[in-house]
Amino acid sequence: MKILSAEQIRKWDEFTILNEPISSIDLMERAARQCTQWFEQKKGGFRKIRIFCGKGNNGGDGLAIARQLVEKDILSDVYILEFGSLGTNDFQTNLSRLHSFPVTIHFIQHQDFFPVIDKADLIIDALFGSGLNRPLDGLSLQLVQHLNKSAATIIAIDLPSGMFADKPSPTNAVIKAHETLTFQQLKFCFLFPENEPFFGEVHVLNIGLHPDFSIAGNSMFELTDWKMIKEIYKPRKQFSHKGTYGHALIVAGEKGKMGAAVLCTRGCLRSGAGLVSAMVPEEQFAIIQTAVPEAMAIAQETIETVDLSKYTTVGIGPGTGTSEESARLLQRVLVNYNRPIVIDADGLNIIAANDELLSELPPGSILSPHPKEFERIFGKTENHLERIQTARLQAQKLFVYIIVKGHYSFVACPDGEVYFNSTGNSGMATGGSGDVLTGILTGLLAQGYSAKESCLLGMFLHGLSADIAVKTTSQEALVAGDITEYLGKAFLSIAN
């Protein structure tokens, strides 16, 4: 699913109005109806519902919701932020419709008119949506501060008021919503970790924008979905043997960090590689051979003489440390291997300290830093959007895939496209989960998925496996090893 800017979504509205066809006011009615149904199903037991409206179309949504709620016998008070100018056409139409309904309408012209809010109240925030074009100031700023100070539950319509839809809002006063009901699809702002304290849990409500609107090519940003992933997934052939699915080499681990090697090797095997060899320090053989008997062990000390060309791909970095010997391991692989490989963790830290290695990366390789590792290599970034833009430029320049891990991990591709992953949960913020991802990516590359397919399928499987796991383990108790254990169930749900 493409991620569109507020301007592109506005064009999609216009396209829908023209081609469905539907009037603009009926489209607003439909959007509001989705919200009303959500409130009906999910919310009850509040002392008072207070709907705060601006005079744009976001406010129009709020007025329509107030009327539709009365039709369901749910009463509310409406507060309109009043600057003396007329609202949008659809706002004004909904205001006149509301007059014949038993809803108390208050006009707020000064902070003395702010209501006292009880913690048992429900606030519906319909002050500003995607049309916000500058940070809030004056009375709107004061009102947002007043609402945020209350202990009431806040539900934002489309986006929390004060937040820009497409860019960071670092200095803005923004509504702190517990939940946000956003229309049709996720906006960019919901992918920025800095915004998380404001949007709470986000629900995407389908308001039926026209399916024929051509969004392809209009955006370089896309969210992975089941359809895309099911198209990438290739069922195994009946007449296959272990050689069909490649031979992956995992270069990982050092004394005290052998867990990283174990997790990475297990992730690689569980994602379907035919054969996996784990290159670890010779004195640590017992650990890997006991923990992962399906894998072969090969000594890191043999790196100068080993024939790397017999491996279909290499995954390098988890737990190797950054010593001179470890740097030498990476250097040898980079110089002597020319098919795409996966580099993570200490492999990335070694590159950060020796940036000349960037020019040695085999084309189409995958780097999978977390934000701190990313900044060590590519420099400090002010916010998530800047990180996305930097990753995009670097992926194009170096002809590599850069996966930046986090909630909505994303991959920047050499063709300039950026895909955000839609699976995963906070339980994954636990030691070793990145090592498992490296293993999965290497395993997928080994069995013949392209680097791009490996990134998209790998990130999705990694998150999905954790999503399935937490239903049993809880987010708190999830450990990285659980992600490998539940990979089978993740594969099954993609295959079926």
Ligand SMILES: NC(=O)C1=CN([C@@H]2O[C@H](COP(=O)(O)OP(=O)(O)OC[C@H]3O[C@@H](n4cnc5c(N)ncnc54)[C@H](O)[C@@H]3O)[C@@H](O)[C@H]2O)[C@H](O)CC1
């Ligand atoms: N497809 C959809 O998603 C639909 C969305 N709908 C709703 O419409 C809003 C967008 O409406 P719009 O009128 O364009 O903008 P806003 O309501 O966000 O209001 C902006 C309004 O306020 C002025 N303004 C901008 N910044 C400020 C500021 N800092 N201080 C004061 N005033 C400001 C601006 O000039 C505008 O006049 C979308 O979010 C949805 O909620 C439709 O209902 C249906 C389809």
Ligand SMILES: [K+]
């Ligand atoms: K809002």
